Amino acid sequence: MARVVRFHQHGGPEVLRIENVDVPRPGSGEVRIRVKALGLNRAEALLRAGTYIETPTLPSGLGLEAAGIVDAVGEGVSGVAPDDMVSIVPPISMIRWPAYGEFVVFPEHLVVRHPPSLGFEAAAALWMSHLTAYGALIDIARLQRGDFVVITAASSSVGLAAVQIAKLVGAIPVAVTRTSAKKGALLKNGATHVIASAEEDLEGRLKEIAGPDGVRVVFDAVGGSIFMPLTAAMARGGILIEYGGLSPEPTPFPLFTVLGKCLTLRGYLVHEIIGDPARLETAKAFIRDGLERGVFRPVIARTFPFEEIVQAHRFLESNEQFGKIVVTI
Structure with a gap:
């Protein structure tokens, strides 16, 4: 079992619940990640409120960005291996691939290895913004x-x-x-x-x-x-x-x-970028280059523990932040 964040009805941050669910095995071409940090995005607040471009079946998970350690890989996965430090490129659908959880499963093409020097919090705050x-x-x-x-x-x-x-x-x-x-x-x-x-x-x-x-x-x-x-x-x-x-x-x-x-x-x-494999690979290369040159660095406004996900969403909607809000697990 692992803890995940879900909501059973649309509404404000208070509808978010931390629940225990079974941890799925990664299927073919998939990677299971033990999450260390989550990056919060306004799209998640919109999904929770019922005003996003996707309409979930309730109860629904949510989340677009995470970083952690590879826990297991499915058949055919060759780009990453257990114990690799990785981050997630935001999926097109966070209903299909929700990131708010202690363990998450994502397709390999959305999983990126990153140097330990980047750190889990920065890695979780990088991909959506850049x-x-x-x-x-x-x-x-x-x-x-x-x-x-x-x-x-x-x-x-x-x-x-x-x-x-x-x-x-x-x-x-x-x-x-x-x-x-x-x-x-x-x-x-x-x-x-x-x-x-x-x-x-x-x-x-x-x-x-x-x-x-x-x-x-x-x-x-x-x-x-x-x-x-x-x-x-x-x-x-x-x-x-x-x-x-x-x-x-x-x-x-x-x-x-x-x-x-x-x-x-x-x-x-x-x-447009995430859904086009060629454009996504070009984007990844550009962002990696900026990281290596020291020009790109996520700006983190504040971190919250996983248990304070409701408070983190309240801060997200306050518009007081400067940069990205990160939740650590």
């Missing part, structure tokens, strides 16, 4: 040296990963955060410029920073009314990649700005 940012900025936008890139929700784990990726390729990251409370931390973590959108004129500041050529790439998790100043400050032929919808406000379509500047507004899910 894969999401990589897919948008490198795979889709082809971010280049000298490009201005605007990163909203910049203090999130994905936002901070985007700053690190921009620095790696020589682009200029402009971090957007709601207030100036996190400005110093964003500058310390690599942002070249920081704009507090609730305190400053976002359009005016972006035009001041990027100059007459404007911003070529925008990486946005917010939506809502921020679309208007963002697109107004973009360069002709620029691309805005939308990967979230944090704003409760309707998102206007800036028709004449899009037409006048020939802008691309594109929706994006990290599933």
